[in-house]
C-alpha cells in the first residue's frame with residue numbers, strides 16, 4: 001500500500017508511526033510545508049520568551065524519518081489533489097501518487113482583513129518561523145498589542 005500524508009504535525013507523524021506499525025512494508029511519503037523536523041507547536045511560546053531554542057522543541061529524534069523508512073518531502077507544499085488519478089501535486093510541480101491519502105494539514109491563522117492589515121510588524125503565531133520573525137523585531141519594539149489567544153498560550157503571554 002502506498003500512503004501519502006500531508007503535514008508533519010502531531011497528527012501526521014502519529015499516523016505515519018501507526019501505519020508503519022501496522023504495515024512494515026508500506027510505502028509512506030510525508031509532505032511537509034515546514035522544513036523543521038516534527039516539533040511541539042504549543043511550546044513555541046517558550047521560544048518567544050527565550051526559554052527554549054527551536055531545536056529543543058523537537059518531539060522526535062533527528063533520525064525519525066529514516067528510522068520509520070518513510071520518504072520525507074520537507075519544505076514543500078501540496079498545491080493540488082487529484083482524486084481521480086490519485087496524485088498530489090507539490091509546489092515544485094512534482095506529482096506523487098497514492099493509494100491512501102491522509103490530509104493532516106492542521107490549520108493556518110486566517111489573516112485579518114481590516115484597515116492597516118498590511119502594515120509592518122504584524123505577526124501571526126503558529127510556527128517556529130513566525131516566532132523567529134517576531135524575535136527579530138522584539139528587541140527594538142516599544143509597544144506591543146496582542147489580539148486573540150486563548151487557554152495556555154493566552155495565560156503565558158499575559159504574564160510575559
Ligand SMILES: Cc1cc2nc3c(=O)[nH]c(=O)nc-3n(C[C@H](O)[C@H](O)[C@H](O)COP(=O)(O)OP(=O)(O)OC[C@H]3O[C@@H](n4cnc5c(N)ncnc54)[C@H](O)[C@@H]3O)c2cc1C
Nearest residue numbers: 007009010011032033041042077078105106107126152153
Ligand atoms: C501557540 C500555540 C499554543 C497551543 N497550545 C495548545 C494547548 O495548550 N493545548 C492544545 O491541545 N493545543 C494547543 N495548540 C494547538 C495545537 O498545536 C494544534 O491543535 C496541533 O498542533 C494540531 O496538530 P495537527 O497535526 O493537526 O496540525 P499542525 O500542528 O498544524 O500541523 C500541520 C502541518 O501541516 C503542514 N501543512 C499545511 N498545509 C500543507 C500543505 N498544503 N502541504 C504540506 N504541508 C502542509 C503545516 O505546515 C504544519 O506543519 C496550540 C497551538 C499554538 C500555535
